[in-house]
Amino acid sequence: MKNQRKMSNKKKARIAGLLYLVVVLTGIFSLAYVPSQLIVWDNALVTFNNIKGAEFLFRLGMVSSLICYTFFLFLPFALYRLLKSVQATYAKLMVVLAVVSVPISFINIQHKYAVLSIINGYNNAKVYTGTQLQDQVLFHLNQYDNGNLIVQIFWGLWLFPFGYLVFKSGIIPKFLGVLLMLGCFSYLINFLGFSLGSNYSDLRISSFIQLPATLGEIGTCLWLLIMGAKEKQSVTPLEALNN
Template identity: 45%
Template sequence: MTAKPNKLEGIEMTDRTVEISPLIYARVAGILYLLMIPLGIFGILYVPSTLIVSGDATATANNIMASESLFRLSIVSALMIQIVQIFLVLVLYKLLKPVNKIHASLMVVFALVAVPIAMLNEFNHFAALLFLSGADYLTAFGADELHAQVMFFLDLHEHGIFIAQLFWGLWLFPMGYLIFKSGFLPKFIGVLLMIGCFGYLIDSFIFFLLPTIDVTLSGFTFWGELLLPLWLLIKGVDVEQWKKSALEST
């Protein structure tokens, strides 16, 4: 006689295994993804646009010195995004692996490659702060030289962002494909994510190859990344279809 499985808050317990419901994975992924949005808006968009004055190193340096705490918070925010990204992609892997393990692994690789690039890129922001620290060893530099160095490292940081953005785009394609093929999540979200991939990639290549052109396609192709976490958090997944995919993949 076999024991019947017991269910407790999304956890299915049998006499041999403990299985977490895909709804748990969906909810956790939704929360983590939504958490990245305000962190990214604050650390990557709002603070730089507030403090950095294009073409004016002195004004930029003065802004950073006057709002050093804000600038440091933007660094912490950028680092937190990467930490959240690690957990997010691992949860999404558990959720999407039943569709295709190889594509799910590719999604993880692309997402994790971006993490060290983005985290190490924050050294450029710390370098900018060091040049404004007033340390004794900086007396060899004049004010204009210090401000120019600050602007140099801020420019390096911007280039680093666009390098990381290549992988922020690439991980969306296998994720979008998996969602499109899954049957337990809406196909249109998968399509939007794949479109979002090309938005990031095109933006990066335009920045590197045509730096005088100020075009941001990702500002129009981000809808998949907004709708996915909302769907995961509110609707979840079709559990029966997920279980069917999981059985077929074993």
């Protein structure tokens, strides 16, 4: 029975790790790689031509985003199965804060569909000039970026109960839990920085501030996928009284 419980625990961890891996890979591709190849934030003409010339890559980024959001919907439930015995209230809070972000993300992707409509909508040429079309594309990309900024509130908040559960679990290394909890504040600091300061991006510190979240999430993902989760040792009645 003990070996059966251990295998079950490892299976739960690896399912969660696999879901997390899909979220991480599709997130990096859609949120980092594709924009770096296509978007020049201070040049609407270049951005318009880049997307027009590499429309498939742009569409692939959109599909990648939708896959990311879909798997992120299932991820907290898989983690809940693994960690609910640690502290049920925190486990439920983790699920709620993660799931709330998903519909916001799905609605936000409409801005990218709007970009495709502008680029391929030949009737627009009768209403807008070329410069106006280019500006419209950059406007929707900026709105999509602003939407992601709002979602970052929940991308950060869910990491705190998640990190607390990891730290307390005894089945995943504690330092990963610490990084995840710090990652919560990383997201929130960047959200406030971009929201309150018009020149925050010029400081070039957002990636550094984001580092605990990046290391915590990727580290936890790989640990769950490769190592699984240790079987939590049972506490004897005498140990329970001493504690």
